[in-house]
Amino acid sequence: xxxVTQIPAALSVPEGENLVLNCSFTDSAIYNLxxxxxxxxxxxxxxxxxxxxxxxxxxxxxxASLDKSSGRSTLYIxxxxxxxxxxxxxxxxxxxxxxxxxxxRLMVKP
Amino acid sequence: xxxxxQHPSWVICKSGTSVKIECRSLDFQATTxxxxxxxxxxxLMLMATSNEGSKATYEQGVEKxxxxxxxxxxxxxxxxxxxxxxEDSSFYICSARDPQGSKxxxxxxxxxxxxxx
Numbered sequence: 001x002x003x004v005t006q007i008p009a010a011l012s013v014p015e016g017e018n019l020v021l022n023c024s025f026t027d028s029a030i031y032n033l034x035x036x037x038x039x040x041x042x043x044x045x046x047x048x049x050x051x052x053x054x055x056x057x058x059x060x061x062x063x064a065s066l067d068k069s070s071g072r073s074t075l076y077i078x079x080x081x082x083x084x085x086x087x088x089x090x091x092x093x094x095x096x097x098x099x100x101x102x103x104x105r106l107m108v109k110p
Numbered sequence: 111x112x113x114x115x116q117h118p119s120w121v122i123c124k125s126g127t128s129v130k131i132e133c134r135s136l137d138f139q140a141t142t143x144x145x146x147x148x149x150x151x152x153x154l155m156l157m158a159t160s161n162e163g164s165k166a167t168y169e170q171g172v173e174k175x176x177x178x179x180x181x182x183x184x185x186x187x188x189x190x191x192x193x194x195x196x197e198d199s200s201f202y203i204c205s206a207r208d209p210q211g212s213k214x215x216x217x218x219x220x221x222x223x224x225x226x227x
Contacts (some may be wrong), residue, residue, distance in 0.1 A: 032215075043116075043203055043220035044154075089153060097144065098205075098216055100153045 002027045004092055006101035013080055014109050021075040021104045023090035028068040035064050035075050036089045038103070044089070048075070080108045112138050114206050116219025123194055124227055131189045131222045133204030139184035140206035144216060145177075148201040157202075160187045194226045 003026045013019055023033070032051045036044040048057045048064040050073070056065040063076040073090055087105045091098040113136040123129050133143055141162045146154040158168045158179055166179035176198075178190040187206075191198055201223050205216040 034215075036218075041201075041223065044218045046218075049215065093216070097156055097159065098154075100155075102153045105151075 002092055002094060002099040004090060004099050004101040006088075006090060006104050008104060009102060010105040010107075012107040012109065015080060015082060017080050017108075018076070018078050019080055019106075021077070021088050021090075021106070023073040023075070023101050025071045025073075025092050025099075027092075027094070028071055029094060030068070031093045031095055033064075033066055033073050034091045034093065034098070035062075035073075036091065038087045038089060040087075047088075077106075080106075082108050082110045084108050112136075112206070112208050112215075112217040114140075114204065114217045114219045116204050116222055118222060119220060120223045120225075122225045122227065125195050126193055129191045129194055129224060131191075131202055131204070131224075133187045133189070133206065133219050135185045135206040135208075135217070138206075138208045138210065140187075141184060141209050142207045143181060143187040144205045144207075145179065145187075145189050146203045146205070148203060148221075154203060157189075191224065194224070196226045199224055199226045 005024045007022045034049045035047045050057050050066040061078040066073045087103045089103045091100045115134045117132045143160040145157045148154045157172045158166045160166045160179045160181040162181045168174045181187040203221040205218045
């Protein structure tokens with residue numbers, strides 16, 4: 001059974017700092033890995049999707065990497081802004097279902 | 111991109127009543143939809159997989175008589191919380207998979223916050 005762990009559970013940084021969120025998983029037999037953002041009381045916003053055959057994806061200030069051999073993915077946020085404050089979730093897609101990590105609650109202080 | 115609409119976004123009900131939540135794929139036909147539940151400050155947990163025209167597949171520990179799922183068309187799945195109790199208060203999110211897409215992506219609704227008094 002796939003297990004997905006996100007570290008840290010919570011993170012507080014000053015505005016402008018570069019930061020890395022971590023996601024680890026136990027089963028590398030996946031179709032893709034996805035990073036989501038969730039604002040309080042809201043649904044999910046898809047940020048980046050990395051296919052199993054890819055190693056990274058970039059969108060603006062966000063860069064996500066995937067290393068299946070080590071069972072790890074990272075989400076890099078450059079020049080963080082207060083508007084980046086949210087919970088970030090990674091999810092592994094094994095075909096029939098998504099398995100979510102516990103999320104990292106990010107607070108960017110102005 | 112594909113759009114999934116979920117309704118209502120927020121519902122308050124009395125204990126013992128039933129509540130129906132709708133999940134619609136607006137611009138694609140979804141043979142498979144998923145229902146998730148999220149408790150405060152916790153991650154999403156899959157409740158069931160809904161397949162058009164057949165019975166839903168429930169995850170372990172989810173009562174199928176409590177959470178009725180109907181997927182009667184290729185664009186609509188409904189989740190009915192029967193005889194709701196305060197412990198059923200949670201955030202429910204649906205997603206739909208676009209079978210035409212090659213990326214095996216799920217598209218998510220905006221979620222429904224259920225508060226049972």
